[in-house]
Amino acid sequence: MARWEPNAPERLSKAALELFAERGYENTTVIDIAQRAGLTKSTFFRHFQDKREVLFGGGTLAGLLTGAIAAAPASATAFEAVVHAMDAVGREAFTPDRREFGALRRAVIAANPELREREALKGLALTSAMTEALRERGVPEVTACVAAELGALAMKIAHERWGAATCGDFGEAARLAFDEVQAAIAAETSSGPVAAKSSAR
Template sequence: MARWEPNAPERLAQAALDLFTERGYENTTVIDIAQRAGLGKTTFFRYFQDKREVLFGRGAVNELITNAIAAAPDDATPLEAVAHALDAVGREVFTPARREFTARRRAVIAAHSELREREALKNLGLIASMTTALEQRGVPDLTARVAANLGALASAIADERWAQATDGDDFSKLARQALDDVQASTSLC
């Protein structure tokens, strides 16, 4: 690939995933990733701190969720606001074109404890972003925290279902179903 081609972050992410799959995470360097993407090391570090971060989206999802919760209808309950955010994530992040990448990414993360740890930290950041966004809507702290945790759980369940789906279900539909399932299961506790 020529260096002038657009979408450097996406090219780097795809190159990293390919190399992590082929060689293993431990046996892949930042220089390997940049070269595979047809870019230089400096370009890599313009977008990512290290090779772990190339798989974690640079915080864009948290911003998307925060904005979507803020844009939810004024009369939305906390969980409806979270569902509104999950719809936005489905439209912007979990697109049909990303299904294969997401499934491969999940496999790479599952195989490496360092990446599983980073994924757990990312999820904590997601919960914190949702909590803050809900509190900014006037939701009391405890209610915001519970709704955010339920939303993160629903998002994780939807992510698993979406990556494995063969019937073309979109992420938003699966996320809303997962949120319904999570709500229903809380009544059993």
């Protein structure tokens, strides 16, 4: 029977990020990560499929978002359901003790084109998951797509601010970012070509 290793995923994740930052993602092996964490290679593979999964994980974040959208009050609008989901992510995933990990993770990804591409794909997958969760609530497809896209943008802005320690609670930062995105769209719509065409009619 395999020996239980306390906090193995956290230790491996921390070791991986430290090594990625020190040596570069390409120059770090699974064995390096396991040794830095004081664990074995087999322990690493019990928790992660490969070193890339340390950065991107499984479907935890998508599950939190879709679950929270489904659990939002029945009276909630599409936008309110998305904000409800961002609050849940703040409580469960982007907690204060994860701030340093988030900042290191972002720096590692920014330094590697392959990882930036994977991060973009993950963002698209999260947006798609939110869209589908909204559609399952009965939200019309176009409205669901818009709400999910705005939510994804707000989460990106909030995550950058949260990781840089320019804000406190992630959920609060996400709600503020969501309001800012909506305000920017409203301002552009009221003064842009669409508004001008409407007033000319």
